[in-house]
Amino acid sequence: MELEHNRQQASKTNKPVRCIVKLGGAAITCKNELEKINEDNLLSVCSQLRTAMMSGSLSDKVLSLDWSKRPGGSDTAPVVEDFTSQLVPECDNFVVVHGAGSFGHFQASKSGVHKGGLSQPLVKAGFVATRISVTSLNLEIVRALAREGIPSIGMSPFSCGWSTCDRKMDSADLTMITKAINSGFVPVLHGDAVLDASLDCTILSGDVIISHLAARMKPEFVVFLTDVLGVYDRPPSDPNAVLLREIAVREDGSWSVMTPVLQGTSKEVEITVAAHDTTGGMATKISEAAMIARQGVDVYIVKAATSHSVTALSGRLKDDIPEGWRGTVIRFVR
Numbered sequence: 001m002e003l004e005h006n007r008q009q010a011s012k013t014n015k016p017v018r019c020i021v022k023l024g025g026a027a028i029t030c031k032n033e034l035e036k037i038n039e040d041n042l043l044s045v046c047s048q049l050r051t052a053m054m055s056g057s058l059s060d061k062v063l064s065l066d067w068s069k070r071p072g073g074s075d076t077a078p079v080v081e082d083f084t085s086q087l088v089p090e091c092d093n094f095v096v097v098h099g100a101g102s103f104g105h106f107q108a109s110k111s112g113v114h115k116g117g118l119s120q121p122l123v124k125a126g127f128v129a130t131r132i133s134v135t136s137l138n139l140e141i142v143r144a145l146a147r148e149g150i151p152s153i154g155m156s157p158f159s160c161g162w163s164t165c166d167r168k169m170d171s172a173d174l175t176m177i178t179k180a181i182n183s184g185f186v187p188v189l190h191g192d193a194v195l196d197a198s199l200d201c202t203i204l205s206g207d208v209i210i211s212h213l214a215a216r217m218k219p220e221f222v223v224f225l226t227d228v229l230g231v232y233d234r235p236p237s238d239p240n241a242v243l244l245r246e247i248a249v250r251e252d253g254s255w256s257v258m259t260p261v262l263q264g265t266s267k268e269v270e271i272t273v274a275a276h277d278t279t280g281g282m283a284t285k286i287s288e289a290a291m292i293a294r295q296g297v298d299v300y301i302v303k304a305a306t307s308h309s310v311t312a313l314s315g316r317l318k319d320d321i322p323e324g325w326r327g328t329v330i331r332f333v334r
Contacts, residue, residue, distance in 0.1 A: 025101025044305035052313035116199025225304035230328030302327030
């Protein structure tokens, strides 16, 4: 009864969420280099998020909220007076969820954490190793956001008590996430190793997390920041690949391409998944995006750290899709 009460309370956020953002692992890490962050992309993404969240109260001076010392970083101490004399900036309510990229996936796939079986020493060791890896990435993303003056708080699904049953969401208490938002913080969640009632353990992907959050929080829109311009009709490495600009999702969950008009009604979207990806890659992303769109929430899939991602994060795509914009819009149609 207490858990159900917490769930009901968590769904009643006083501050509506404007946007849930997914930072794709391939966009913010060097996916083929173990535990290496794409520093340039992460820096650009955090700057764009600052602009999107604080569009009405931006100042030229960015006050870093990361006061810790890091190897190779600046030794400059924070100037307390800068904060005591500054007005609290107004900030739209965003939630950030990031993928693992080159963090966590390798550990999980080598040990079989996604398949379950904690009684096996290798799986238990892999569970620990996976969580060390993904939480270390989460910390670096929180720090990057904090250096842009964004009051971000890292929140791990495992530590928040989230769990699955046969790889499907079973328990997800949003109480602390809602409290963080109401207190003016930006929750930063991530794909995580979690306990599973049927399998002992598995991997909960960031895309599934976003779908669940969208269903409960009803944001104005959701943005997937990826390493490609959007969804293509075949692998984007194919020179004949066509960017799908608008996808319509119907009540029964089926979807069709609205723009551009593809030749042949039986044309299917081809999907490839990296061998080490334990969460389904683009296949999961499209499936979860369609589920979100069914709830009346627009989904924008766009390349991170570009002018197109700036447009998507601004929310301007709800009114019209500019001719020069490159990305994929997924919307519900009756």
